[in-house]
Amino acid sequence: MHQKKTVFLALALVGVLLLGALTLSANAQRSGGRKPQPKTNPLVAQGKKVYDANGCAACHAIAGKGGKSAPDLTRIGKEHKADWLGVQIRDPRKNTPGSTMPAYGPEQISDKDLKALVAYLSSLK
Ligand code: HEC
Known part of the structure; x- marks a missing residue:
């Protein structure tokens, strides 16, 4: 019983971390992949x-x-x-x-x- 709860918590933690990593990399791609053109030289x-x-x-x-x-x-x-x-x-x-x-x-x-x-x-x- 106690073990199941620990496994569940661990999985939930992994999920949250993955989601965070995905969001970060998506943001990095958005800002780094398509650089906005500088307005003035x-x-x-x-x-x-x-x-x-x-x-x-x-x-x-x-x-x-x-x-x-x-x-x-x-x-x-x-x-x-x-x-x-x-x-x-x-x-x-x-x-x-x-x-x-x-x-x-x-x-x-x-x-x-x-x-x-x-x-x-x-x-x-
Ligand atoms: C004390 C006033 C004064 C200052 C300060 C001054 N100018 Fe002038 N400028 C003039 C006058 C008067 C003329 C018109 C006579 C001529 O063409 O030389 C002129 C003409 C010009 C012209 C030609 C305009 C045209 O339509 O033919 C340019 C370009 C120009 N100035 C750029 C500058 C720049 C850049 C600066 C700063 C580094 C500057 N001026 C600082 C008085 C000034």
Whole structure:
């Protein structure tokens, strides 16, 4: 009598453990098997940080946020190629003589950050 009860309890325990293991592995499969696509590419995300860190928004607006003293950049990726955008940041007067936009040298925005910033601007379409 006592033995039967022990066997029953042991079986019940095994059942619970199995169920738990199955649930865990199902969850692992769900999250690992089909990885969700990252929404933004990491270079673009880094470029947005560079944009924010350098105060571009003091003069420029993107999607309604930012200053109004300079052209809106909401669709800048449609208007200009990456090379042109890189020049615009390093030396605005090369693109537009008489431009009042400050130049950002490599001591302010590193080449790596410039690449990210240009990727971000190019993504604005
Ligand atoms: C002090 C204000 C000011 C700041 C800060 C500033 N800009 Fe500008 N920017 C301007 C002005 C004014 C123009 C328009 C003249 C010209 O095209 O050079 C301009 C033009 C541009 C253009 C070309 C826009 C077009 O439609 O042709 C881009 C791209 C740009 N800026 C990006 C940036 C980025 C990126 C930053 C931050 C790293 C930045 N700007 C910081 C004032 C600013």
